[in-house]
Amino acid sequence: MKDLIENKTHEIKCAMSALGRRLEEGTASTLVHWVTPGQLACAHRPLRHHPQFGGSGRNLSASAADLVKDWVEEIIVTGIKSVISLMHDRDLNYYSLLNLGEGNLLDFYSQSGLLLAHLPWEDPHHKKTKELQKIEKLLSIRTEALLAYQKLPKPVLVQCSAGIDRSSPVAAYIWSKTIIQK
Secondary structure, three states: OHHHHHHHHHHHHHHHHHHHHHHHHOOOOOOEEEEEOOOEEEEOOOOOOOOOOOOOOOOOOHHHHHHHHHHHHHHHHOOOOEEEEOOOHHHHHOOOOOOOOOOOHHHHHHHOOOEEEEOOOOOOOOOOOOHHHHHHHHHHHHHHHHHHHHHOOOOEEEEOOOOOOOHHHHHHHHHHHHHHHO
């Protein structure tokens, strides 16, 4: 089982990296990577890989508000009904200058009709945490995410910032638990 999850995690990481490159080039035709078609997908945070506004640790200017709104609309048009957000306050703060209505980005998701489970998890890539603590946090988050996935209307989008260090192992775990049940 562990190898199955690790292999799927690697597959998702590779797909998310490739999607990020296509988004940066402006050639992507989709914003999501389907882990389980029609049921479970992964995505980067809005505009994370946008040619003009993208980048790691970069606050978006107020002029990006309409593009973020378009991003959410495209996610909805893709069929996504629910989001499991792993974004931490640091990730959400990149959107603080945008006028998205009341509240933050996740509130905007909800106002747009998406159902939401917020499981904030600081990016382990940017945090100097001991390996054992990282593993414990992953085990905890993926269990919470599976419970959220089971309750939320499908399709569900799992999202962090880049879709690699947090979303990929969580989505792989959910995928493994759902394929075994079939």
